[in-house]
Amino acid sequence: MSKLRPNRKSGLGQYVKHGILGKQKVYRNTEFERVPELTDEEKNRLLNEKLKPYTYDPRKHKVVRAAGPKDLAPTPTPTPTPTPTGYTEADAYLTAVVDAGGTGITPTISAATRTFYNSLMVDGLWDKLISFYPFMGGTAASHKFNGKNPVDTDAGYRLTYYGGLTHDSDGLTPNGSNGYADTHVLPLDYIDVNNGSLGTYIQTTATTKSYPCEIGTTYYNQQMLLRSKNNANLLGSLYAGWNNPGTSPLLDGMIVISRTSGDAADTGYYQQGSLTYTNAPNTSPITGMVYPVFIGAANLRGAGGNDYSDRTQSFTFVGLGLTSSEVSNLSSAVNTLQVALSRNTY
Amino acid sequence: MKVGLLTEEQKELLVGQLYMVDTYFNPTLDGNDNWFISTIEMEYSDLQWVKELPLIDYVEPTTPPENE
Numbered sequence: 001m002s003k004l005r006p007n008r009k010s011g012l013g014q015y016v017k018h019g020i021l022g023k024q025k026v027y028r029n030t031e032f033e034r035v036p037e038l039t040d041e042e043k044n045r046l047l048n049e050k051l052k053p054y055t056y057d058p059r060k061h062k063v064v065r066a067a068g069p070k071d072l073a074p075t076p077t078p079t080p081t082p083t084p085t086g087y088t089e090a091d092a093y094l095t096a097v098v099d100a101g102g103t104g105i106t107p108t109i110s111a112a113t114r115t116f117y118n119s120l121m122v123d124g125l126w127d128k129l130i131s132f133y134p135f136m137g138g139t140a141a142s143h144k145f146n147g148k149n150p151v152d153t154d155a156g157y158r159l160t161y162y163g164g165l166t167h168d169s170d171g172l173t174p175n176g177s178n179g180y181a182d183t184h185v186l187p188l189d190y191i192d193v194n195n196g197s198l199g200t201y202i203q204t205t206a207t208t209k210s211y212p213c214e215i216g217t218t219y220y221n222q223q224m225l226l227r228s229k230n231n232a233n234l235l236g237s238l239y240a241g242w243n244n245p246g247t248s249p250l251l252d253g254m255i256v257i258s259r260t261s262g263d264a265a266d267t268g269y270y271q272q273g274s275l276t277y278t279n280a281p282n283t284s285p286i287t288g289m290v291y292p293v294f295i296g297a298a299n300l301r302g303a304g305g306n307d308y309s310d311r312t313q314s315f316t317f318v319g320l321g322l323t324s325s326e327v328s329n330l331s332s333a334v335n336t337l338q339v340a341l342s343r344n345t346y
Numbered sequence: 347m348k349v350g351l352l353t354e355e356q357k358e359l360l361v362g363q364l365y366m367v368d369t370y371f372n373p374t375l376d377g378n379d380n381w382f383i384s385t386i387e388m389e390y391s392d393l394q395w396v397k398e399l400p401l402i403d404y405v406e407p408t409t410p411p412e413n414e
Contacts, residue, residue: 144368163372164384175384177349177404178374210406305372 086117086126089148093117093134096150102137104169104341109136112340117147119333125326128197130190131157131183132317133295134337135171143172144181154184162305165296170343171201174296176209176310181296185318187217187224187289194266195321196238198226198293199256201334203312203345211235212309213298214255215316219288225298226257227307234269234276252345254331260321268324272346273331275324293318314343349382350399357381365391377405 090113098105113136120126131146144152144159152158163178174180187196200214207228216225216237223237234250236257256270269277288301295316297305315334322330338344352360352373360371365387373381380402388397 140366140368159368161369163370163374164386165369166386175347175386177347177376177406178372178382178384179386180372305374 084121084126085114086119086121087114089126090114090117093145093147093150094136096145096152097137097142100137100141100145101139102142104138105136109340112337116333116337119329119336123326123329123333125322125330125333128322128326129317129319131185132319133159133172133183133313133315135167135314135316136341138167138169140165140167143167146183157184159183159295169341170203170312171314172295173312174309176207176212176308178305178308179296180294180305180308182299183293183295183318185293186291187293187318188286190320191224191286191289193284193286194259194262196224197256197258197317197319197322197327198224198236198238199254199258199270199317199319199327199330200226200295200313201254201315201338201345202252203314203343205250205252205311207310209308209310211307212311213294213296213307214309214311214313215293215295215318217289217291217293217299218306219291219301222284222286222288223298224289224293226255227298227309234271236269236279238267238279254315254334256322256327256331258319258322258327260323266321266323268327270324270327270331273328273335275327314338314341347404348401349376349384349404350388350396351402352381352383352399354381356395356399360396365393365396375407377407380405 094105094110094113113134120129126148129148131148133143133145134147135143137143140161144161146157149156150158154160159181161179161181163180164175165179165181166173166175172181198215202214205228211227211229213225213227216223216227218225225235225237227235228250229235234255238257238259251271253272254270257268258270259267265278267279268275269279291299291302293299294305295313297308300306315338335344335346357373360373360383363371365371371383371387373383376382382402382404383396383399385401388399391397
């Protein structure tokens, strides 16, 4: 079998033989025509001359279907963050109570506590409470824990006690002369003039005190207080001056003062979950709200307790401003917990 | 209500001292400018001299609350 090589000497149009010896065929040499070297501009010009301009002809170009959502890049569906059940937080609190020597934490009480924490989560109250004290376990050591962060540190807002207080299954009882608990909560770290609340669940209204303060802190005319006057009317202040509801006699159970705006209707006193009085707001500065909130007395400008109370408290909180419905929900949840603990007043 | 009467020196000894777990003494002035502690503090303290403080009737201070 012969092998033909390109006939490099042949010119364009000449003939060459190709194939097996004896069966060769004759082909015409059709080498490429040599063209002169072109510049890029010349190449582009020649190319454009060869190209036909594009025009859209609907008869020639069929649209199979219009672009739709399937043609778009898929948007990831945001996964909704489930509302925490509160069970983990409740269990942490109960563990702290029991580890501190608290008693009476039965399975029924544990379940009720979980339900209470769940209510705080579901009703959106958890983030609005700076600290709260469920006073469970019946001892000083078990009552000190902040239910929101039950660690044994000042930074965790556990209570530190001063003077005469007693502790039992009903809660914490200051002696009315020198006993109080320091929450270590500095209001100005959280609140502003239109945003704050205080509340406590009191066992009785009876007292021999003239102006017993259940919870609060004061700096001259800047005050965050919840108290009563002459064994009768509920008083309170957020955050300048204090006001006597007058026609609102103090009731036992949950009492709350809350402010959510500069409107009069949004500064209210609540008893057993119901709004009983609204207060004309003020816009005074609250730069003096830098001393910790006391329970069982008012913190007098950081110098110690003042206006001591002798009322038993079964639940107490410091919070951001709460709306009427939030106060209602919180009061209901707290009272339900008190029912389980057999210390409800209503 | 009875309370334990303190001298100025005794008051200084108790300030900042715990009398039981998590609970500090709180010497306070009554309405007659006497320093006192509560009977609860006396009962739970381990200090014998505290347990033996003389008892007086508590007189509530008459100073009205701030900004009434």
